[in-house]
Amino acid sequence: PADSGKLGFAIVGLGKFATQQIMPSFKDCKHARITALVSGSPDKAKKLAQEYGVAEKSVYSYENFNSIKDNPEVDIVYIILPNSMHAEYTIRAAQAGKHVLCEKPMATSVEDCEKMIAACNKAGKKLMIAYRAHYEPFNLDAMERIRKGELGKLRAITSDHGRPVKPTEEKADSWRVVKKLAGGGSLMDIGIYALNACRYLTGEEPVEVTAQEYSDKSDPRFKEVEDNIHFTLRFPSGVLASCTSSYSYSEVKRGRVFGDKAWLDLDPLSDYYEHNMKIGDDKGKEEPKLKEGNQFAAELDHMAECARDNKTPKTPGEEGLKDVRYIMAIYEAAKKGKAVKV
Ligand code: NDP
Known part of the structure; x- marks a missing residue:
């Protein structure tokens, strides 16, 4: 089949960006396919699962998400949730033994970014932040x-x-x-x-x-x-x-x-x-x-290749952490009205 050899992605959070940009881009991917969905909206998830050929047993809720560890069709979990939820779901995905692609901003604090990197390192899994401009x-x-x-x-x-x-x-x-x-x-x-x-x-x-x-x-x-x-x-x-x-x-x-x-x-x-x-x-x-080019497809393929070939992504967790550190320094500079060394 055309999809054999492609790595399987679970999409977490079926919102505007996931459904309008990311999911339709898989058709342009050489190495990536959608094999699972994670959502708090069962009806929407069911409809999208049918549209994208995802098996009913591979549709998860936030509550039973951890059981994704038993799904061999899922290699990579792509987190497309509101920003403050990125850390929790990245850590749970790593603990389930999956590689993680996570939307920007990586998290809402430096501490969360560090915990995400540590969790993926501990699990021996790749962590990439979806900085699509690096693939554009x-x-x-x-x-x-x-x-x-x-x-x-x-x-x-x-x-x-x-x-x-x-x-x-x-x-x-x-x-x-x-x-x-x-x-x-x-x-x-x-x-x-x-x-x-x-x-x-x-x-x-x-x-x-x-x-x-x-x-x-x-x-x-x-x-x-x-x-x-x-x-x-x-x-x-x-x-x-x-x-x-x-x-x-x-x-x-x-x-x-x-x-x-x-x-x-x-x-x-x-x-x-x-x-x-x-x-x-x-x-x-x-x-x-x-x-x-389709930057989303290029980004998804890069993630899949890094997971498959054990390579460090061009935009790893450390890249996301740097920006969150600078963002915090920018907020501090605005608050204090003074230059901040970084
Ligand atoms: P949406 O609100 O459209 O999607 C977020 C989805 O997360 C929801 O549809 C919902 O999916 C799920 N969700 C779970 N809990 C909550 C909650 N408490 N409140 C709201 N949603 C919840 O947002 P976007 O798609 O615009 O953004 C999602 C992420 O993607 C953000 O981190 C954003 O920064 C990033 N993004 C990146 C872009 C890029 O170009 N790289 C562009 C746009 C966004 P469900 O119903 O399935 O549970």
């Missing part, structure tokens, strides 16, 4: 051009991520404004794309962060989590990054890198499809036409 052709091409020196010496980066959060209209946004489930606001959810991009585009780790936050506390959406946040990162080579994220401006997901020879613009930088790249200098600009 435009971002990969940008990294390659930068490493080859096309932009010269990097000097600065700007990146902005915004989208209007609508908790009363959109179910997927309802937990995003609850601190206990989301861990934080726009920074945890989408500012993390800017933060992570600054790191993979420079290939460096920041040494200092500053930040300012402003949220209208009379807006019921921002009683518990932040809306607007602006943060800067200083890198060892002297690159200065300036980033914003917001839950109240319209859709934006862009980044621009400035070198002493040229600049490179990705707009969008972190969308699902339809990326764009422009490169320019004093003489003009060009727009390289790259082939848009």
Whole structure:
């Protein structure tokens, strides 16, 4: 059969992202297939199981999830739950003897990230964080051009991520404004794309962060989590990054890198499809036409190959932990109104 040799994935949490982006992408995978579903909504799970050819016995609830250990069809568990639930389900999956792919942000505290890494290490299982931009052709091409020196010496980066959060209209946004489930606001959810991009585009780790936050506390959406946040990162080579994220401006997901020879613009930088790249200098600009790939399928295949071939993923738990540490430092800098060394 076409699926023989593919590794089996259990999808945990059948929400908007899981059902609209991830599950449909398996059809483009060479090494990954869906073999189990885990959900708190039995009717929805049953319907999706039929649609995706998942056996009824391979549909789990959160309560009986641990028994997934007895299912040989499941190699990898993919956690697509609200942020604060990532740690518990990653740890339970590792204890059930499964490899784990976990959505961003990895967790809502540094301690949880450390526990997740320890649990997967103890079980001898892989842990990968689903930083899809690392598997996306435009971002990969940008990294390659930068490493080859096309932009010269990097000097600065700007990146902005915004989208209007609508908790009363959109179910997927309802937990995003609850601190206990989301861990934080726009920074945890989408500012993390800017933060992570600054790191993979420079290939460096920041040494200092500053930040300012402003949220209208009379807006019921921002009683518990932040809306607007602006943060800067200083890198060892002297690159200065300036980033914003917001839950109240319209859709934006862009980044621009400035070198002493040229600049490179990705707009969008972190969308699902339809990326764009422009490169320019004093003489003009060009727009390289790259082939848009399915970044979700590439990411799922990478996870499957790492599990199969005992390789460390390109974006392991340690990568997720770094961002959560920087996020905490950004919140601290915003709160204190002072630069924080990281
Ligand atoms: P949704 O609310 O649409 O999905 C979350 C699902 O988790 C729910 O549908 C539900 O599934 C399950 N769930 C279990 N307990 C709860 C609870 N207490 N409250 C709400 N849901 C619960 O959110 P998203 O799909 O947008 O986000 C899920 C995760 O994916 C987040 O970590 C987010 O950061 C990440 N994400 C990543 C993206 C990316 O591009 N990499 C894009 C969008 C999201 P069920 O009914 O089956 O139990």
